[in-house]
Amino acid sequence: MNEGDPPPRPTWARVRFERHGEGKTAVRVEHLGWGVGERWEEARAWTERAWGNALENLAAFLWRHAAAPAAGRRLTRSAEL
Numbered sequence: 631m632n633e634g635d636p637p638p639r640p641t642w643a644r645v646r647f648e649r650h651g652e653g654k655t656a657v658r659v660e661h662l663g664w665g666v667g668e669r670w671e672e673a674r675a676w677t678e679r680a681w682g683n684a685l686e687n688l689a690a691f692l693w694r695h696a697a698a699p700a701a702g703r704r705l706t707r708s709a710e711l
């Protein structure tokens with residue numbers, strides 16, 4: 631995925647934290663800089679899965695270390711890559 635001649639140009643991610651009411655935060659990830667072609671589509675699919683895993687791990691970490699999570703709190707996932 632990260633090999634080639636010439637090597638692929640880098641992509642980049644913009645991560646935003648947005649307040650959504652009392653005690654709620656949305657994390658928005660926008661991954662930019664994609665090229666076109668089969669190798670780029672493979673890289674994009676891999677990256678989409680990786681971001682999903684990373685955000686799920688972040689959510690799990692935050693829930694584990696929350697002092698006293700309120701009853702009824704939910705983590706939701708939406709992805710736009």
